[in-house]
Amino acid sequence: MLKLVSWNVNGIRACVRKGFLDYFYEVDADIFCLQETKCHKEQIELKLDGYEQYWNDAKRKGYSGTAVFTKKKPLSVQYGLGEANEEPEGRVITLEFDEFYLVNVYTPNAQRDLARLSFRLDWEDELFAHLQNLDAIKPVIYCGDLNVAHRDIDLKNAKSNQGNSGVTVEERAKMTHLLDHGFIDTYRYFYPDREGAFTWWSYMNKVRERNIGWRIDYFLTSERWKERLIDSYIHSHILGSDHCPIILEME
Known part of the structure; x- marks a missing residue:
């Protein structure tokens, strides 16, 4: 079985102080x-026995950033989108394994006043091309x-949030477009x-x-792999961030 965990930790240094390592070893994920x-790799000493570490830090300290810890060493690693293999905001890491690609993403927020919506939508188009x-x-x-809260069922107060960041027609349409082109929301x-x-x-x-929340963290997979899916679930009881971990289990 392959077990994957995804978690927006809202600052790994703060999350470590709130028990991150206890959860990390308890859940025993493969990836x-x-x-x-929200930190550069050299700003934290994170010893994770048995795991390779890959970090994509934002140039701006204390902002954004992604990381992947994996028991199995990947065949290749790419940072960002396109051919540059770098990006200022540290939002994407792609790992290639024997049977699949893993793409770990922190999607740009359109912001409360939607000032970054056009940037976000352009970024989504680049990501879609990358995934395809x-x-x-x-x-x-x-x-x-x-x-993005893709459907009304994915947030508590759907009506009052219509048109807000993460619930705009445009953002939801980008997710729908991806699901219409070979991917499934596990x-x-x-x-x-x-x-x-x-x-x-x-x-x-x-x-x-x-429990007045939103579902904005996801595991999506290529649709042709759906027969290998075992379960996809949410660890909402785990604290340490304003997000909780999500888990995907596959054969």
């Missing part, structure tokens, strides 16, 4: 993906904080109608206790 690390190119070679596992594959399944909650008072 563990982080988003919003990989999928033409071998199956893809695509995960991370995708910053959580909804297993639990198409489950309500209250959220991965992010505001830090406002008692919001998480009352």
